[in-house]
Amino acid sequence: MYQFWKSFWLLADPKFWIASTVPMLVGTxxxxxxxxxxxxxxxxxxxxxxxxxxxxxxxxxxLVDFYTGVNFTVPPPKYYTL
Numbered sequence: 001m002y003q004f005w006k007s008f009w010l011l012a013d014p015k016f017w018i019a020s021t022v023p024m025l026v027g028t029x030x031x032x033x034x035x036x037x038x039x040x041x042x043x044x045x046x047x048x049x050x051x052x053x054x055x056x057x058x059x060x061x062x063l064v065d066f067y068t069g070v071n072f073t074v075p076p077p078k079y080y081t082l
Contacts (some may be wrong), residue, residue, distance in 0.1 A: 011062065012055045020050050 024047065032038045065071045 011059055012051075013058050016058070017051060017054055020054055021047075024050055 028038075028043060062071075
């Protein structure tokens, strides 16, 4: 089970999530400023959906890199060893 989660976090690569989270938070703040309402449930659902899209995007990118041979020419960073 440990190997599964380690591989999952390697695939998910959370350091890139900030690029999606910031616009989401700005949009949330803008919507709250315009309407004066904030629904925590839909905010959490949106964040989870956003992270699922990011993980899927990273998985497809890694798969395409593997099939095109890009991963074979670039050495992996030292912190990516399993």
